[in-house]
Amino acid sequence: MSERGDSAQPPLHGEEFDDILTEPAEASLDEDDRLKPGFVTAVLDAVEEGNDEAARDLVSPLHPADVADLLELTPAERRGQVAAALGDIVGAEVLSELNDYVRDDLIGALAPEQVAEFAAELDTDDAVAIIEDMEEADQQAVLDAMEPEDRAAIESALAYPEESAGRLMQRDLVAVPEHMTVGQVIDYLRDNDDLTRDFWEIFVVDAAHKPIGTCQLSWVLTCPRGIAMADLMKREQTLIPVDMDQEEVALRFQKYALISAAVVDGSGRLVGMITVDDVVHIISEEAGEDILRLSGAGEGDINEPVMDSYRARVRWLLTNLLTALVASTIIGFFEGTIEKMVALATLMPIVAGVGGNAGSQTMAVTVRALATNQITGSNARRTILREIRVALLNGTTVAVVLGIGVALVFQNPHLGGVIAAAMMTNIVTAGLAGAAVPLAFDRLNLDPAVASSIFVTMITDSMGFFAFLGLATAAGLTG
Amino acid sequence: MSERGDSAQPPLHGEEFDDILTEPAEASLDEDDRLKPGFVTAVLDAVEEGNDEAARDLVSPLHPADVADLLELTPAERRGQVAAALGDIVGAEVLSELNDYVRDDLIGALAPEQVAEFAAELDTDDAVAIIEDMEEADQQAVLDAMEPEDRAAIESALAYPEESAGRLMQRDLVAVPEHMTVGQVIDYLRDNDDLTRDFWEIFVVDAAHKPIGTCQLSWVLTCPRGIAMADLMKREQTLIPVDMDQEEVALRFQKYALISAAVVDGSGRLVGMITVDDVVHIISEEAGEDILRLSGAGEGDINEPVMDSYRARVRWLLTNLLTALVASTIIGFFEGTIEKMVALATLMPIVAGVGGNAGSQTMAVTVRALATNQITGSNARRTILREIRVALLNGTTVAVVLGIGVALVFQNPHLGGVIAAAMMTNIVTAGLAGAAVPLAFDRLNLDPAVASSIFVTMITDSMGFFAFLGLATAAGLTG
Numbered sequence: 001m002s003e004r005g006d007s008a009q010p011p012l013h014g015e016e017f018d019d020i021l022t023e024p025a026e027a028s029l030d031e032d033d034r035l036k037p038g039f040v041t042a043v044l045d046a047v048e049e050g051n052d053e054a055a056r057d058l059v060s061p062l063h064p065a066d067v068a069d070l071l072e073l074t075p076a077e078r079r080g081q082v083a084a085a086l087g088d089i090v091g092a093e094v095l096s097e098l099n100d101y102v103r104d105d106l107i108g109a110l111a112p113e114q115v116a117e118f119a120a121e122l123d124t125d126d127a128v129a130i131i132e133d134m135e136e137a138d139q140q141a142v143l144d145a146m147e148p149e150d151r152a153a154i155e156s157a158l159a160y161p162e163e164s165a166g167r168l169m170q171r172d173l174v175a176v177p178e179h180m181t182v183g184q185v186i187d188y189l190r191d192n193d194d195l196t197r198d199f200w201e202i203f204v205v206d207a208a209h210k211p212i213g214t215c216q217l218s219w220v221l222t223c224p225r226g227i228a229m230a231d232l233m234k235r236e237q238t239l240i241p242v243d244m245d246q247e248e249v250a251l252r253f254q255k256y257a258l259i260s261a262a263v264v265d266g267s268g269r270l271v272g273m274i275t276v277d278d279v280v281h282i283i284s285e286e287a288g289e290d291i292l293r294l295s296g297a298g299e300g301d302i303n304e305p306v307m308d309s310y311r312a313r314v315r316w317l318l319t320n321l322l323t324a325l326v327a328s329t330i331i332g333f334f335e336g337t338i339e340k341m342v343a344l345a346t347l348m349p350i351v352a353g354v355g356g357n358a359g360s361q362t363m364a365v366t367v368r369a370l371a372t373n374q375i376t377g378s379n380a381r382r383t384i385l386r387e388i389r390v391a392l393l394n395g396t397t398v399a400v401v402l403g404i405g406v407a408l409v410f411q412n413p414h415l416g417g418v419i420a421a422a423m424m425t426n427i428v429t430a431g432l433a434g435a436a437v438p439l440a441f442d443r444l445n446l447d448p449a450v451a452s453s454i455f456v457t458m459i460t461d462s463m464g465f466f467a468f469l470g471l472a473t474a475a476g477l478t479g
Numbered sequence: 480m481s482e483r484g485d486s487a488q489p490p491l492h493g494e495e496f497d498d499i500l501t502e503p504a505e506a507s508l509d510e511d512d513r514l515k516p517g518f519v520t521a522v523l524d525a526v527e528e529g530n531d532e533a534a535r536d537l538v539s540p541l542h543p544a545d546v547a548d549l550l551e552l553t554p555a556e557r558r559g560q561v562a563a564a565l566g567d568i569v570g571a572e573v574l575s576e577l578n579d580y581v582r583d584d585l586i587g588a589l590a591p592e593q594v595a596e597f598a599a600e601l602d603t604d605d606a607v608a609i610i611e612d613m614e615e616a617d618q619q620a621v622l623d624a625m626e627p628e629d630r631a632a633i634e635s636a637l638a639y640p641e642e643s644a645g646r647l648m649q650r651d652l653v654a655v656p657e658h659m660t661v662g663q664v665i666d667y668l669r670d671n672d673d674l675t676r677d678f679w680e681i682f683v684v685d686a687a688h689k690p691i692g693t694c695q696l697s698w699v700l701t702c703p704r705g706i707a708m709a710d711l712m713k714r715e716q717t718l719i720p721v722d723m724d725q726e727e728v729a730l731r732f733q734k735y736a737l738i739s740a741a742v743v744d745g746s747g748r749l750v751g752m753i754t755v756d757d758v759v760h761i762i763s764e765e766a767g768e769d770i771l772r773l774s775g776a777g778e779g780d781i782n783e784p785v786m787d788s789y790r791a792r793v794r795w796l797l798t799n800l801l802t803a804l805v806a807s808t809i810i811g812f813f814e815g816t817i818e819k820m821v822a823l824a825t826l827m828p829i830v831a832g833v834g835g836n837a838g839s840q841t842m843a844v845t846v847r848a849l850a851t852n853q854i855t856g857s858n859a860r861r862t863i864l865r866e867i868r869v870a871l872l873n874g875t876t877v878a879v880v881l882g883i884g885v886a887l888v889f890q891n892p893h894l895g896g897v898i899a900a901a902m903m904t905n906i907v908t909a910g911l912a913g914a915a916v917p918l919a920f921d922r923l924n925l926d927p928a929v930a931s932s933i934f935v936t937m938i939t940d941s942m943g944f945f946a947f948l949g950l951a952t953a954a955g956l957t958g
Contacts, residue, residue, distance in 0.1 A: 030855075033731055037856030063715070065734050073857040099853075186665075189701045199697050200679055200738065217696035218678050222668045236542070252512055254763055255544050257756035259679065259738065276755050277736035280762060284733055287766035288847055294770065295843040296836070302848045302862055310872040313840050317877050317906075320836045324829040331825045338821050345817050345824035346810045350803040352828065353940065357775070357799045361792050364774040368767055369781045374578075376509075377516035378552040383781055393789040398796050427796075461832065 028062065035066060040073050044082065052085040059089055068097035071106070072303065080109050092121035095130055101303035104133055112138065116145035119154065123170040123198075125278055128157045132167065165249050166242045168279070169263045169272030172196035175203040176229060178212060183225030200259045200275060204233045209269045211237060211262040239264050242271055249274060250282040251373065290367055293449035296320075319454055327352070327461035334469035340478035343410060344469060347419055350402065352464030355426030358394060359460040360453070362387045362434025367449050370442050384435045391431025399424040418475050422468035426460060433459040507541065514545060519552050523561065531564040538568055547576035550585070551782065559588050571600040574609055580782040583612055591617065595624035598633065602649040602677075604757055607636045611646065644728050645721045647758070648742045648751030651675035654682040655708055657691060662704030679739045679754060683712045688748045690716060690741040718743050721750055728753060729761040730852065769846055772928035775799075798933055806831070806940035813948035819957035822889060823948060826898060829881065831943030834905030837873060838939045839932070841866045841913025846928050849921050863914045870910025878903040897954050901947035905939060912938045 028039040039058070046055035059067060067089060074082050083090045083106055095103055095118055107115055107130065119127040119142065131139055131154060143151050153171050160166025174195060176185055185202065189195065202220065204213040213233030223232055238256050240249055240263045253261065253276055263272040292300030296319075298312025331338075331348070338345050366383065369375045375383055399420040407416025433456050438448035472478065507518040518537070525534040538546060546568060553561050562569045562585055574582055574597055586594055586609065594613075598606035598621065610618055610633060622630050632650050639645025653674060655664055664681065668674065681699065683692040692712030702711055717735050719728055719742045732740065732755055742751040771779030775798075777791025810817075810827070817824050845862065848854045854862055878899040886895025912935050917927035951957065 032727060032852060033734055034852045034855045035857070040855075040857040063735060065736075069852075072853065073855060075858075075861060186700060190703060195701065197697055197701055198695065200695075216677065216679075217700060218676055221665060221696060221699065222674065222676055224669060248511060254759050255512060256542060257544075257759065259756065276759070277738065280733050280736065280755070280759065283759060283763050284766045284851070287763045288769070288850065290767070291770040291773065291843050291847060295839040297840040297843045300844040300847055302844060302853055302858075302865065306865060306868050306872070309869045313837070313869065314873045314876050316840070317833055317837055317873055318880065320833050321829065321877060321881060324832045327832070328825050328829055331828070335821045335825065338824050339818070342814045342818045342821075342824075345821075345827075346807050346814065348824075349810070349828060349831065349940065349944075350800065350807055353803045353806070353936075354796055354799050357936075358792070358796055360774040361776040361795070364770050364776045365779040365781060368770055368779055371767065372763070373511060373513045373548075374551065374781055376513045376519075376552060378514070378519040379554075379781075382554060386781065386785060389785050390788045390792065393785070394793045394796055397793050398800060401797065402800060457832075457836075461828065465828075 028058075029066070035069050035073060040070060043070060044074060044078065047078075047082050047085045052087075055082075055085050056087065056089060059086055064091070064093035065097045067094045068099075072099050072102050076102075076105065079106060083109075092118040092126075096122055096126040099301065099303045100133060101301060101305070103130065107134070108138075112141035113145045115142045120146060120150045123172065124153045124157055124272075125168050125170050125274075127154055128167050132158065132162065160242060163246045164242070165240045165244045165246065165263050165274060166272070168246055168249060168282075169240075169242070169274045170196075170278075171272050172199075173203060173262075173270075173273040174199050175205045175209070175211075175270055178204050178206070178228070178230035178233070180229050181225060182220055182223050182227045182229065182232065185220060185229060186225070199273070202229075203262050203270055203273070204229050205270055211239060211264065211270045213237060214262065216259075237262065240274060242266075246279075246282050247286050250279050250286055253279045254283055255373075287371070290371055290449040293447065294363070294367060294453050296453070316454075320457070323454055323458035324461070326458055327465055330462050330465045331469065334465075334473060337469055337473045337478050341472070343415070344472055344478075347406065347415075348465055348468050351419065351422050351426055351468045352461045354398060354402075354423065355430045355460040355464045356457055358391065358427045359430035359434040359456045362391070362431050363438060363452055363456050366435045366438045367452065370438060370448050375439070375442075380439050384432070384439065387431045387435040388428065391428045394431075395424040395427035398427060414475060414477055415472075418471045418477060419468060422464070422471050425467040426464045429463045430456070430460045507537075508545070514548050514552060519549060522549060523553060523557065526557075526561050526564045531566075534561075534564050535566065535568060538565055543570070543572035544576045546573045547578075551578050551581050555581075555584065558585060571597040571605075575601055575605040578780065578782045579612060580780060580784070582609065586613070591620035592624045594621045599625060599629045602651065603632045603636055603751075604647050604649050604753075606633055607646050611637065611641065639721060642725045643721070644719045644723045644725065644742050644753060645751070647725055647728060647761075648719075648721070648753050649675075649757075650751050651678075652682065652741075652749075652752040653678050654684045654688070654690075654749055657683050657685070657707070657709035657712070659708050660704060661699055661702050661706045661708065661711065664699060664708060665704070678752070681708075682741050682749055682752070683708050684749055690718065690743065690749045692716060693741065695738075716741065719753060721745075725758075725761050726765050729758050729765055732758045733762055734852075766850070769850055769928040772926065773842070773846060773932050775932070795933075799936070802933055802937035803940070805937055806944055809941050809944045810948065813944075813952060816948055816952045816957050820951070822894070823951055823957075826885065826894075827944055827947050830898065830901045830905055830947045831940045833877060833881075833902065834909045834939040834943045835936055836909075837870065837906045838909035838913040838935045841870070841910050842917060842931055842935050845914045845917045846931065849917060849927050854918070854921075859918050863911070863918065866910045866914040867907065870907045873910075874903040874906035877906060893954060893956055894951075897950045897956060898947060901943070901950050904946040905943045908942045909935070909939045 028035055030036050043055050043058050059070065071079055071083060119130055131142055143155065157167055200217060202215045203211050204215060206212050213235045214237045215229060215233040219232050238252060238258060238261055240261050242263050242265050258276060260273055260275040262270050263274055265271045296313060296316030298309060402423050403416040403420025406419050407413045437455050438452045441448040441451055507514055509515050522534050522537050538549065550558055550562060598609055610621055622634065636646055679696060681694045682690050683694060685691050692714050693716045694708060694712040698711050717731060717737060717740055719740050721742050721744050737755060739752055739754040741749050742753055744750045775792060775795030777788060881902050882895040882899025885898050886892045916934050917931045920927040920930055
């Protein structure tokens with residue numbers, strides 16, 4: 001019954017074997033677990049025709065996460081209608097899986113009593129996620145409609161800062177004193193019906209309710225009844241302070257490969273538990289949001305209202321306009337040179353553009369390494385030196401190719417030499433700036449992903465134009 | 480003993496409370512769980528002075544993940560010496576936590592017997608991760624040095640494609656037939672010493688060893704002994720085909736909030752299990768690597784050898800050089816116009832640059848939404864239309880600001896009008912290209928993050944120069 005694989009069984013390659021994935025929902029999903037467009041259309045058509053029954057038959061085999069996807073894929077103006085047609089299928093679990101914007105949209109249409117009912121069905125953390133973004137008055141109406149116990153749990157969670165461990169944790173957990181034996185713990189778990197049924201570890205606490213150890217359920221199950229929890233538990237545990245930022249929580253889960261962790265208050269008492277399934281989407285979001293920040297795309301959610309996206313992005317573009325003016329001013333200094341040799345105007349964007357690209361590469365590497373805690377004070381200088389070494393190699397290659405090309409095409413070896421020297425200068429500058437600027441922002445406790453690219457682009461643009469036009473002038477190319 | 484939090488306890492804000500995090504290792508970590516530079520220096524100094532004992536005393540309280548960080552933060556040329564000084568502390572677990580490049584480096588210095596010993600201590604998936612990147616001959620030497628059973632498990636895993644579920648899974652799992660009761664399962668677990676002690680769910684299989692249900696350990700623990708597994712298990716399960724790509728595995732874990740999942744072969748038989756802690760780093764890597772791909776930074780790992788980084792990045796820069804030539808050629812068509820009015824050369828990079836930025840924003844949003852499966856055939860057109868709407872708003876704002884500014888500074892309302900129209904055109908083009916190009920690559924089953932930015936930059940650069948210089952020529956500005 002135990003399993004050590006079967007090495008005689010040859011591995012299958014190539015084709016996925018859909019036929020063995022026996023869930024009925026599979027027929028509606030493509031190989032990437034995305035809902036097939038044909039399926040979505042079929043549901044929307046059924047609702048359109050007033051055939052709610054048919055729509056429900058299609059959707060009911062789906063996992064709540066897929067029902068949430070279906071609502072997200074429904075055009076915004078039809079979501080209320082589709083949700084209404086699906087009725088009970090759109091339950092608390094579906095709501096907690098929904099994209100924030102889509103959920104706020106749908107919840108706005110519900111009565112406070114309905115929202116309260118949904119919230120009561122969920123773990124504290126999921127209920128909080130649904131309620132926390134509501135308007136003050138709506139939130140109060142929902143809380144007023146809840147049972148006192150649920151309400152107290154949610155109010156207490158809402159008292160913690162947004163995006164903190166306190167909002168993320170659930171309060172239902174299993175904690176036992178260290179003198180209990182495995183047998184006593186199992187009896188206790190069997191006898192108490194009001195305990196949560198979803199937990200992965202048991203926390204062992206002292207008399208003051210401070211966690212002193214953690215015990216995986218598999219250890220409890222594989223041990224004789226007589227063993228004391230104190231002898232079974234692991235004493236080294238990773239505790240989460242209740243006010244820790246959720247990004248730090250996610251990094252901690254990832255670094256120490258945690259399945260669940262105890263959350264403690266300022267006096268070290270156990271107040272809640274965070275499980276990895278609540279953290280996985282944060283890990284993914286945090287890792288993915290740097291790409292949006294580097295480009296100034298704000299939240300970057302395709303469900304965000306257009307006006308919100310506009311406001312976030314236009315601010316960035318106007319800042320970019322200002323820094324472009326700096327580069328433009330530098331070109332202005334050399335108008336006399338360009339007038340004498342207009343080919344310089346044709347070539348100068350190459351030097352600026354390829355330099356900008358080299359800067360983006362280094363910046364992406366540095367921002368990513370900072371986000372994953374791979375760079376600290378111990379290796380920051382080494383990282384900059386490494387990037388400069390890569391830049392010297394890149395610069396040499398690109399400069400030689402570009403220089404020879406220009407010399408041949410323009411039949412002007414001097415021009416080739418000038419553009420090669422400028423290209424080299426700009427790529428090395430880009431390597432230095434691409435590494436040093438994010439590191440400097442990080443040192444100042446500013447998010448390196450947010451502000452770096454504005455500065456790096458300004459530096460590579462300006463240096464590109466300055467080095468090329470300046471060297472051309474100094475070399476007497478036009479002279 | 481059960482816990483529902485304590486809502487009377489006011490939440491703490493602000494300061495983290497280091498004093499309650501009682502692990503000795505905490506003193507060596509900063510608030511982001513990174514090793515403090517002072518600590519790293521102390522260890523390196525101790526090793527340098529030949530005081531291995533002192534180094535070991537410092538490092539031994541650390542979690543294996545932190546020991547791995549320490550080795551990563553050690554300059555490459557001193558890593559062998561530090562690892563040797565730390566002796567046993569650098570065990571199998573530390574190796575499995577190490578960055579790939581750093582690990583390959585260290586393992587290269589070990590005898591095959593030592594590597595075999597490390598691999599034997601680990602779960603199959605971690606052992607495979609250590610061995611899979613070795614040279615063929617070294618790999619064979621390690622396998623030859625292993626016990627036949629461990630060796631068979633690893634060889635069977637290596638027979639699956641790289642980055643597939645087969646490489647990621649472990650073979651030690653607990654599977655029981657459905658007729659067993661909870662009590663029988665517990666007795667079975669207690670009586671079999673050679674079972675794995677680390678598992679989170681029990682798989683229920685039929686006579687052909689196909690999984691028919693999954694049972695969380697917490698359900699087993701909270702149920703009376705007499706209940707049959709068939710009545711307790713959840714029948715809807717998410718199965719992982721053994722040849723599934725690890726990125727798909729990670730997305731599936733994330734979407735369905737899985738803790739562990741059964742891996743099945745082509746005939747549907749249970750062959751292994753994947754747990755979320757093995758997937759978390761893939762989720763983070765996959766989410767983070769788009770930023771590196773969009774910028775053409777290759778692996779983007781700061782531990783990658785300089786020559787590898789050079790090769791990956793220079794290819795991209797040379798491609799970028801080619802596309803920059805396209806933009807340059809377009810400028811070349813308008814040399815006559817620029818000669819008559821050199822201010823155009825000063826201003827043209829603004830139109831190209833801000834357009835490029837607008838393109839990057841849209842591209843980042845689209846690439847991210849594609850990576851998280853938020854865009855499918857159902858909403859692709861809607862997403863493009865949404866981006867164009869944002870672009871129209873952005874374009875209008877930036878064009879008005881830039882147009883008025885240029886008209887005033889150059890005392891030339893015509894020039895202001897021309898640059899405003901060009902800016903508007905380019906930002907809308909950027910919005911269209913930034914959304915459509917990644918979507919087109921995705922439709923063609925190509926990675927949208929890899930190739931999109933080359934094309935989008937070429938489009939926004941070319942359109943920027945063409946619209947501005949073309950409109951200036953057409954408007955008779957210079958003439």
